[in-house]
Amino acid sequence: MGTLKGFLNPKKVENIKFVVSNRFVDDDGNPLEWELRALSAKESELLQTDCMIKKASSRRGVSSLDLDAALYTKKMMAKCVVKPDLNEIDIQDAYGVSCAEDVLGNMLTSGEYTALSNKLLDVNGFNEIFEDEVKEAKN
Template identity: 25%
Template sequence: MVNQIENNSMNEDEIQSMDLSFFLPGNQKQVEVIKHPISKRFLDNDGNIIPFIFKAIATERIDAIEELNTRITNFKGRRQERVDYARFIAQVAVETTIYPDFSAADLRAAYKTEDPIEIAKKVLHVGGEYTNWIQKCSEINGFDDTFEELEESAKN
């Protein structure tokens, strides 16, 4: 991978002449709304699988979710921050999922909990569903992009 980066080296004049307007507000591609099936168990009246609907969330919101899931502890006189990563990524997934809305009052009442993460776990209780949902939300938010995938996208 280092060789790939070295082969794409640029001199300072080339860097100076690059157009930065692509990065100005309003010039980037809008975040897409994505439909994807998570479970074969949820079917509409015609027997079709009901897809979940997703939209990536902003970096600032992801940072705030991480902060909400960070606990400060003292261990041998040292202050340590520990992130509950399971809860962090689950909360990112809840906020990435537009449909079903795991925060909806109907679902909270039906599952007898106010915690949308617990609702998601109860809805997606069959082996693999919850994990597939978490993985899809991670992918939508760019956590699964590899250097090679990004490089291939840049070429296209």
Template identity: 30%
Template sequence: MSKFSSFMKGNVKQTETVKLKLERFEEPIELRPLTAGEADKINEKCFVNKPGIKGRPERVFDVVKYNRGINTASIVYPDLNDVELQESYGVRGAENLFSELFYLGEASQILEKVTEISGIGGNINEDIEEAKN
């Protein structure tokens, strides 16, 4: 057996979805962690060209679009691609539905949970203190 067998796809623990209860809804939403590859694809879509110095185009990163993208990609339930759900809010597309369905504070709660379950949440200073002890 190879020395890195625990990293083989068949040996990696599968992550489960996480439920997040938002006050306005009777049912919790379900979230899944995102892979680095999924985050990279979302990241690449979030750059826009804007006029810069002397009219030269500059690539600018849209943080709001990125956060909306990772939130939308991580939601398993409700299915934001469901046409009936989109029609009930008068929108088309998962990201447009996300914008209409959730309040700003709820979107922040979702983002916080997504970053936590995807392994990018937490405080670096806490990690440093833990490593010292």
């Protein structure tokens, strides 16, 4: 019974704090911490479904769906950022966009965007998977 209980009461995945850039500071000049969260597998699946694009039909008239990885990354990042709240109208207006998914592209430099993306891969457990694959490939 002890094993089943462990599956019924998992440890909560805690949000983490991360300084994306020293450009965003409080009134005292201290870098602002962003709050990031992990997506559940279900949330990720729903995002993937939203990011499918229809691939051109083959000669046999059969079309297929492919994941638009760039769109998925953009939507995933917007969902994982808790603070700042990218859904706030004021922040969207400030960066000249009309949806949360577009804020980060205008708000961050390309290096900051990559740093945030890499951190979110960590938060969601993807980098652990990649590290294991790299170790396997080296052996």
